[in-house]
Amino acid sequence: MLKVTNDQVAGHKAGDGKLGPLIDDLGRFYKPLQSNERGSNELTFYTSFSTNTRIPSPIRRFFPNFYGTQLVEASDGSSLQPHLVLQDFNFGRVNPSIIDIKIGSRTWDPQASEEYIQKGLKKDRETSSLPLGFRLSGFQIYQNRELGFWKPERTFQSLSADEVDLLLRKFVSSNTSANLDLQPDCSFASIVYGGSTGILSQLLELKAWFEDQTIYHFYSCSVLMTYEKEFVSNGKIPCAEIKLIDFAHVYEGQGVIDHNFLGGLCSLIKFISEILISPEECTTEASPKDIQKNQIYFEELIK
């Protein structure tokens, strides 16, 4: 039996008769295969990547396992439809805190249609993509058993550097559950972001590959950062992980590194590094109230 996932933070969501991804009980994630060029492009990528012998083994763990395509009943109840069968990252997790970060100051490929380029460029300029080299596409932060997740419905894509810094701090803090206005204590920063297996270490490993690989260019692709707050609180291994998702706009590198993705990745790395260097020095003047104001503004902007 396939069911709707609760841990999706960005993109089209299933449920209420809408088409979206499904999961099973065996750790697989079923993503509807779009019938347009995006769908065929994403399938081409997964097929190419899964058989490409030039991908270093340690790098593969940052990508979803690919199990082919399968006709399954779509979540909108319409009919049997082809789905990409992928690894479900959140399989086995109980209350994962997740941030979805779309990497790159440019989300469009130089060869795209003029219409797509203009639309993508407009979005890049309106959001933090252009100034910061990435934008937050969605997130959920687990608070506690009573409050559940802090999971804003709308993305916080047009945040300033200070506001992004604040959110990345809240993501690894223990004191923001009851009062969103508190300055984050970053008490999980060293264990989630730091250490030899933490998120920073994984991002640096990915960066080293991007400095060298000229096989693929990843436009409009996201890095997911995930961990279990309760595991950390209980002193268990946090299993903080990064994963890359969304490959509908991946193209051949043609002998050139993906300088657009790499630049954005380095910008994110700098934010995370700064939090580790000064976990208690939240430099921001921005309060969560400012963020909510900003969010409302952004929602009006994109109406």
Add this chain to the structure above:
Amino acid sequence: MLKVTNDQVAGHKAGDGKLGPLIDDLGRFYKPLQSNERGSNELTFYTSFSTNTRIPSPIRRFFPNFYGTQLVEASDGSSLQPHLVLQDFNFGRVNPSIIDIKIGSRTWDPQASEEYIQKGLKKDRETSSLPLGFRLSGFQIYQNRELGFWKPERTFQSLSADEVDLLLRKFVSSNTSANLDLQPDCSFASIVYGGSTGILSQLLELKAWFEDQTIYHFYSCSVLMTYEKEFVSNGKIPCAEIKLIDFAHVYEGQGVIDHNFLGGLCSLIKFISEILISPEECTTEASPKDIQKNQIYFEELIK
């Protein structure tokens, strides 16, 4: 007495009654201070940079020394005009081979005027800036005493990855003097690009700074790569150097790294690294004739 420099490979050139930079006999370079925002912006940058205590000393050597401004007779004979007084990089050099590389897939600042953005974006898309993360703005390659410099008047800005690879190989080759069609032998690659003081090492040092610094964002700024072919041929120290120039579009970093410059720099580093790994394997199918064809095409494009 000020005179016109012969070693300028890009930008407005002095001579024939035109306004351009001048040099003196003491190693100083006089750049006319534009009377618009660009001029004031460049002066602001030099003033800020030269007094900024957060710039690491080893990084300063990649930038021109700044000696203030001075009223001197402009090269167009018009009158006394304010000039930036800078270090003349080519002082003491006899026949420098030079490449001017404009770094960044985006040459415009997010805060620029709509007109400037549209113009810059068009140029970035028509040239190699968008796909490669940089474009060649000009160069001169010393051939020998008889032939002098290979110094094409028009820039080779819209080159493909293969063509850029070919030119970066020709830049460090000994066999292309007589016949431009020969595949470059890269016989100076290890001494000019490689080694602990070579160009790659300098680029990596610059890269490390760009991964960390959030003080400035450098739009439309160039890296110059320079060396003396005759020094290398005679077994002398090549004094291969990189220098950053053109700061009319430098803005405050506002807490974010310059991911645009950094991405382009990493792309250039990858090209240079590949030449050092396989100096004799010119992977390109492009011949210099193709490049000339491309150049003519580009000149028609920008008419």
